[in-house]
Amino acid sequence: MSQTETAILAGGCFWGMQQLIRRRPGVISTRVGYSGGDVANATYYHHGTHAEAIEIVFDPSITSYREILEFFFQIHDPTTRNRQGNDVGLSYRSAIFYTSDEQKRVAEDTIADVEASGLWPGKVVTEVEPAGPFWEAEPEHQDYLERLPDGYTCHFPRPGWVLPKRDVATA
Numbered sequence: 001m002s003q004t005e006t007a008i009l010a011g012g013c014f015w016g017m018q019q020l021i022r023r024r025p026g027v028i029s030t031r032v033g034y035s036g037g038d039v040a041n042a043t044y045y046h047h048g049t050h051a052e053a054i055e056i057v058f059d060p061s062i063t064s065y066r067e068i069l070e071f072f073f074q075i076h077d078p079t080t081r082n083r084q085g086n087d088v089g090l091s092y093r094s095a096i097f098y099t100s101d102e103q104k105r106v107a108e109d110t111i112a113d114v115e116a117s118g119l120w121p122g123k124v125v126t127e128v129e130p131a132g133p134f135w136e137a138e139p140e141h142q143d144y145l146e147r148l149p150d151g152y153t154c155h156f157p158r159p160g161w162v163l164p165k166r167d168v169a170t171a
Contacts, residue, residue, distance in 0.1 A: 004028060005060045007068050008035055008097035008131050010051035011076035012084025016155030017054045019145040020075050026062030031055050032144075033136040035097050036127070042135035051093050055134050065103055069096070069110045074161045076154075078114065079122035085154025094124075097131040104128060110163075119161055 011017055014032035022030045034042035037050030056068060076084055078094045098104040107128045115124050136142075145151050 003060065004057050005065060006099055007056040007058065007065060007103070008053055008099070008134055009056065009068075009072050010035065010053040010093060010095040010097070011072060011078070012052070012092045012094075012154060013087050013152070014052040014054050014137065014141065015144040015151065016153030017072075017075065018143070019153065020155055020157070021054060021056055021068070021071065024058075024063060024068070024071060026059045027056060027068075028059060029057045031136055032141050033134050035132065035134045036095055036129060040133070040135075044138055044141060047091065047135070049090055050135065051095050052091050052137075053095070053097065053134065055136075065106050066110060069107060070163050071157075072096075073110070073114050073120075073124075073126075073163070074157050077121070078111075078124045078126045079120055081125045087154060094126040096126060096128050097134075098128065099131045104130075113163055117163055119163075 018030050018032050021027060032054050034047045034050035035053040037048045039048030042050045082090050082093045084092050096107045098107055111124050111126060114120055
């Protein structure tokens with residue numbers, strides 16, 4: 001049996017993120033919910049300072065955490081504070097909730113590479129915080145764009161926002 005890893009990301013409305021990330025190679029499952037805030041048992045109508053987030057279970061032998069983060073930075077705008085498209089507010093902030101020291105290191109490295117690339121329109125405002133409780137959203141929010149393919153989303157892959165592959169230095 002293969003090992004799995006979990007990533008928890010927030011980048012605006014969770015529907016659009018789930019729809020795009022679920023189709024990535026190595027992604028085993030996704031669920032939407034609330035993370036990074038101050039309310040226990042968060043719900044859509046009562047989630048306090050939580051962000052709309054997505055929990056991604058993936059097989060690291062097929063896709064790396066870094067590859068998931070690179071795609072995350074391609075499908076939302078990490079340079080807009082508390083906003084994605086028409087969605088404005090703390091719920092729609094960009095955040096990475098890491099589950100290990102290694103995830104934190106990879107997140108910080110990826111953000112540094114995004115900023116160094118000069119491809120994005122400004123400074124990255126994505127928060128990097130330890131993962132806390134993840135409160136699963138209500139059933140009507142799970143798989144939303146699978147059930148309503150013409151539903152609202154502000155997420156899409158931006159062809160110009162692809163990090164170039166690093167050259168490996170040889171010693």
